[in-house]
Each structure stands twice: as structure tokens, then as C-alpha cells.
Amino acid sequence: MPRTTTANHEIREARRAKLLDAARKVFVRQGRAMTIADIAAEANVSQGLAYRYFTNKEAIFHALIEQVIEASPAELHHFLQMQGTPGERLALLVSQLFEGRRTYPEFFHLLDQGQIIETMPNDLRERVRDQGRALLELLRQLIVEAQQAGEVAQGDPDQLVIALTAYLEGMSWWILHNPEQFQQHAPSVEIALRLLKVPLEQK
Amino acid sequence: MPRTTTANHEIREARRAKLLDAARKVFVRQGRAMTIADIAAEANVSQGLAYRYFTNKEAIFHALIEQVIEASPAELHHFLQMQGTPGERLALLVSQLFEGRRTYPEFFHLLDQGQIIETMPNDLRERVRDQGRALLELLRQLIVEAQQAGEVAQGDPDQLVIALTAYLEGMSWWILHNPEQFQQHAPSVEIALRLLKVPLEQK
Known part of the structure; x- marks a missing residue:
């Protein structure tokens, strides 16, 4: 695998893990009422970026x-x-x-x-x-x-x-x-x- | 109260009690999925009559x-x-x-x-x-x-x-x-x- 692809893959995996860590925290606080916007805010990323990793709340x-x-x-x-x-x-x-x-x-x-x-x-x-x-x-x-x-x-x-x-x-x-x-x-x-x-x- | 009114009242009360007895049985079998039609069938009355006593499932x-x-x-x-x-x-x-x-x-x-x-x-x-x-x-x-x-x-x-x-x-x-x-x-x-x-x- 060329280096840039590997690096991209690692960045994606790290971002996904960061979003899931944020989602777990938000879920404990808010339960089913949590939104992608809450999770993006918790992870300090834009909503747009969050949606590139998870299409909806169910996916999270x-x-x-x-x-x-x-x-x-x-x-x-x-x-x-x-x-x-x-x-x-x-x-x-x-x-x-x-x-x-x-x-x-x-x-x-x-x-x-x-x-x-x-x-x-x-x-x-x-x-x-x-x-x-x-x-x-x-x-x-x-x-x-x-x-x-x-x-x-x-x-x-x-x-x-x-x-x-x-x-x-x-x-x-x-x-x-x-x-x-x-x-x-x-x-x-x-x-x-x-x-x-x-x-x-x-x- | 004139006699016919009293009699009507008693009939209404008896029918209501009969429908509730039927509803309890149907509810035990079917839970939230029960319908007014099921209850009417269990009580051996028409759906129309059942609806005169209970406007919907929530009321039951x-x-x-x-x-x-x-x-x-x-x-x-x-x-x-x-x-x-x-x-x-x-x-x-x-x-x-x-x-x-x-x-x-x-x-x-x-x-x-x-x-x-x-x-x-x-x-x-x-x-x-x-x-x-x-x-x-x-x-x-x-x-x-x-x-x-x-x-x-x-x-x-x-x-x-x-x-x-x-x-x-x-x-x-x-x-x-x-x-x-x-x-x-x-x-x-x-x-x-x-x-x-x-x-x-x-x-």
C-alpha cells in the first residue's frame, strides 16, 4: 500500500475512534435523545465531518x-x-x-x-x-x-x-x-x- | 330517576363491565397489540357497540x-x-x-x-x-x-x-x-x- 493511503487509513481510524469515544460520553448523558450534532460538539469536530463517518444516529x-x-x-x-x-x-x-x-x-x-x-x-x-x-x-x-x-x-x-x-x-x-x-x-x-x-x- | 333511565343505566354499566373483562383477557394474551375488534369478539358484541363504550384503545x-x-x-x-x-x-x-x-x-x-x-x-x-x-x-x-x-x-x-x-x-x-x-x-x-x-x- 503506498504511504499516503496508509496514512489516510490511519487518520480515518483515529477519527472514527475519537467520534465513538465522544458518542459514548454523550450517550451516557443523554441516552437515545443524543444527536450527531451533540457528538460532533463533544469531539470538537464539524457536524459535516461527523456525518462522513456515521450516516445517522442508528449507525452510531x-x-x-x-x-x-x-x-x-x-x-x-x-x-x-x-x-x-x-x-x-x-x-x-x-x-x-x-x-x-x-x-x-x-x-x-x-x-x-x-x-x-x-x-x-x-x-x-x-x-x-x-x-x-x-x-x-x-x-x-x-x-x-x-x-x-x-x-x-x-x-x-x-x-x-x-x-x-x-x-x-x-x-x-x-x-x-x-x-x-x-x-x-x-x-x-x-x-x-x-x-x-x-x-x-x-x- | 324514572325506571327506564335506571334500567338503561344498569344495562350500560353491565355492558361496560363485560367489555372490560373481555379487554383484560385479550390484553393478557396480546398486550399492546390488542384491538377494539379483538375485544368485541371476545365479549361477543359488535365492534360498533364496543366503540360506543370506548372511543379507542387508549381509553380501554x-x-x-x-x-x-x-x-x-x-x-x-x-x-x-x-x-x-x-x-x-x-x-x-x-x-x-x-x-x-x-x-x-x-x-x-x-x-x-x-x-x-x-x-x-x-x-x-x-x-x-x-x-x-x-x-x-x-x-x-x-x-x-x-x-x-x-x-x-x-x-x-x-x-x-x-x-x-x-x-x-x-x-x-x-x-x-x-x-x-x-x-x-x-x-x-x-x-x-x-x-x-x-x-x-x-x-
Whole structure:
């Protein structure tokens, strides 16, 4: 590749990354109401330039989701291989899922509601669904192992998967619904882990 | 009132009640997608007759919500006066809220999402909000009393109110999102009560 083309490519990639960083910040502040103009202002570029990278708001949502999807499979895999008892690994996974929800509540609520999934290109939609299934399977596997180790309450592991994920979805809902109240009285991760009867001290 | 007027009034009231019963059934099956035609068919009346009682779908949603609101204050009051320890009364309230969510998931999810609230007449909207606040206050009061009685884990009672209501909202979401999976693996009320550390045996 001639040098100028490579340089151009690098400039484009760097600008795209900068716009996505700005979009993530604006999205956390404004949620679905964000506009390309807000993102351009945050990134200190012209709207015209922003539109050369993303044709519309949906395209930006998809790119943000793509970033999360890229990051996740390695992380998920990690929880099966890392050190510690199954209960400890499960507690860590729940803490991280909980933190993700607290940091990007709009993002997860948007995914939970499913409308955004319908607007995605087919391959991205499939990857989002695969990722969702992989997370449910990982939760289930860790729960089963932790039950065998006596660290989690006995009973149907799928009930516990539903209970945990319902709780996480409800957290996103609460944060969006009444952020001031949530900020002052955010339930600790220890309360979420009570659903499984994993004492926090095991972490 | 002359007799024919009274009789007419009674017929109107009976027909309205019959249409609302039908609407509730159709709503449970079809959710927001329900039409006046569906409701008329369920009630075995003509669409024209149904439209004489409800001008549109929104009016039916509002009437259904009004029925729930009418029924609730007395019930809520009941939990403060009934027999049993605070922990027992709290466990019973959580069971009933959970059952309500299981029976009418679409209904509660619709209320949770808030769009329907924006379309309500002002007085109904105020009553729905008062009812929501009253429920949160009742939960908080029972939690505080149960903490004093040593039946519920110590700590910020508002965290427990958020944890419980998040869980309930998440249940409605799960039921709508994946009803088959939920039907087979519905978490028991005992799992919800773990958030408070109320053993089910106390019920």
C-alpha cells in the first residue's frame, strides 16, 4: 500500500475512534435523545465531518454495541478459566455485570427493550444474540458448579439465572427511572448475591 | 330517576363491565397489540357497540388501569393493619406483588415504561403516581419494622426497596421477553425474599 493511503487509513481510524469515544460520553448523558450534532460538539469536530463517518444516529448505536460485543467474548471465557472457587468467580461476574449496568444504564436498557436489535444489520444482530445466549450459559454453568461446591443455594439453576438477570434488568430500569433516588440508595452487590445465597466474604 | 333511565343505566354499566373483562383477557394474551375488534369478539358484541363504550384503545387501557387503582388502596392499607409480624406481612405483600406481575406482565411493564402514563388524563395520572408512591412507602415501612423485629437484614431500607422493585420490574420483563423459558423455570417467591433475607417459613 503506498504511504499516503496508509496514512489516510490511519487518520480515518483515529477519527472514527475519537467520534465513538465522544458518542459514548454523550450517550451516557443523554441516552437515545443524543444527536450527531451533540457528538460532533463533544469531539470538537464539524457536524459535516461527523456525518462522513456515521450516516445517522442508528449507525452510531450499532458501532457502540459492536465495541461492547468485541470486548465481551474474551471476558466471558476468562470466568471459566480464572482462579478461585466457582462461587467466587460467579460473585465476580455478577459484580462486573452490575457495574456495567450502573455505568451504562441506557445502553443496557436499550438492548433489553429489543427495539434497537430489530434495526441492526443481520450479522450484528446475530452476534448480539449469540453474546446474550453465551452470557446466560456462562451464568448457568457457574451456578451449577457453585451448587456442586455448596456455595450457592440448591434448586433449579435456571430459576437462579432468571432471578439474577431480572434483577440486573430492573437495576437499569431503576437507574433511568429515578436516578437521584438510585444514586443515594444504590443497592450493594452483596444484596444481588443474596439471590444466590453467596456471602460477599467469599469474593 | 324514572325506571327506564335506571334500567338503561344498569344495562350500560353491565355492558361496560363485560367489555372490560373481555379487554383484560385479550390484553393478557396480546398486550399492546390488542384491538377494539379483538375485544368485541371476545365479549361477543359488535365492534360498533364496543366503540360506543370506548372511543379507542387508549381509553380501554386507562379504564383497566383505573380498575387496578380502585382496587389497590384498600389492599395496601390492609398490610399495615393485618395480623402477623412485620416480616410475615412483608413476605405476603411481596408474594402478592409477584403474583400480580406473573398474571399481568404486559400491564405492569406498560406502567413501568411510563409511555402510557403520559397519555393519561391528569387526574388518573396523579392517582397512578400516588399509588406508586404509596406502595414504595408501604414497602419501606414494613422493611423498617421487620428490621426492628430482626426479621430482615439490617442496612439502608431504601436499598432494599430499590432491590425488591427492580426485581419485580425485571420479572415482568423476563415474562414478556421469553415466556416459554419463564413458564418452565419461574423463580419461586422464596428467591425474591432472599433479597431481604426473610425465610419463607415465616409466612
